Amino acid sequence: MSLRLTTNPNPNPNEREKRRTIDLGEGSEIIYVPRLLPYDESWKLFDYLDKEIPWTRPLIHVYGRSCVQPRDTCYFAAEGLPELQYYKPHAYSWDDYPPLKEILTAVHDALPGSSFNSLLLNRYKNGSDYVAWHADDEKVYGPTPEIASISFGCEREFLLKKRPSKKTSQVQIPTSRREEQPATKRLKISSQNGQHSFVLKHGSLLVMRGYTQRDWLHSVPKRVKADAVRINLTFRRVEISIENSKKPTFPC
Numbered sequence: 001m002s003l004r005l006t007t008n009p010n011p012n013p014n015e016r017e018k019r020r021t022i023d024l025g026e027g028s029e030i031i032y033v034p035r036l037l038p039y040d041e042s043w044k045l046f047d048y049l050d051k052e053i054p055w056t057r058p059l060i061h062v063y064g065r066s067c068v069q070p071r072d073t074c075y076f077a078a079e080g081l082p083e084l085q086y087y088k089p090h091a092y093s094w095d096d097y098p099p100l101k102e103i104l105t106a107v108h109d110a111l112p113g114s115s116f117n118s119l120l121l122n123r124y125k126n127g128s129d130y131v132a133w134h135a136d137d138e139k140v141y142g143p144t145p146e147i148a149s150i151s152f153g154c155e156r157e158f159l160l161k162k163r164p165s166k167k168t169s170q171v172q173i174p175t176s177r178r179e180e181q182p183a184t185k186r187l188k189i190s191s192q193n194g195q196h197s198f199v200l201k202h203g204s205l206l207v208m209r210g211y212t213q214r215d216w217l218h219s220v221p222k223r224v225k226a227d228a229v230r231i232n233l234t235f236r237r238v239e240i241s242i243e244n245s246k247k248p249t250f251p252c
Ligand SMILES: O=C(O)CCC(=O)C(=O)O
Pocket: 120, 122, 131, 136, 149, 158, 200, 218, 220, 232, 234
């Protein structure tokens, strides 16, 4: 299947205006593009990913406990990269899945200078599937990883909250800064008590960068009203030279 994706970013000025940068403070930043990929092409990609990706629902072992991961998953990586620590998935090659490379090109076009070499996919079959609070802070990603997240299908809420840290104190986002972003409500982005919420749209791109993985946790909580499938792709860069990876903050 080839979709010949013409990357947006941004065929018309309205879409371009909707690219938002949210400064979380102290070197952490989120970028949100509500429509990176055109709507109809995004549905074709959804169907392709739903049918063709070799999804599994693995058993995860953390802190001496085992649990079935509450979502389907699949991992792709360039050859020769170090393994992940929180679980050791089989690494597929995206050479065998051309649409993944087309999405990757779209992401690289939207984020000049980026160069992702691995991809974790998640499929949430309905609102009972979720990802718990965690940070993608594996040492193999380096101290300030850029993580690009593309969503397809059912809209789900993506939450960010500050995590207590020895390195930085717990700081609330000042109300004044929240008010500097008048369009956030229209885009279904909100912040309360220092917690940020994004409703991730079909075909959207959300990027976490800077110290977001060190200083913040993120989650996609259960939502009883979400009654359809959502597929999410997170592109990451594994640094080849980093050894002795530490255990990440990933409960389930
Ligand atoms: O599904 C999402 O939007 C987030 C997934 C995620 O955080 C992860 O796989 O690490």
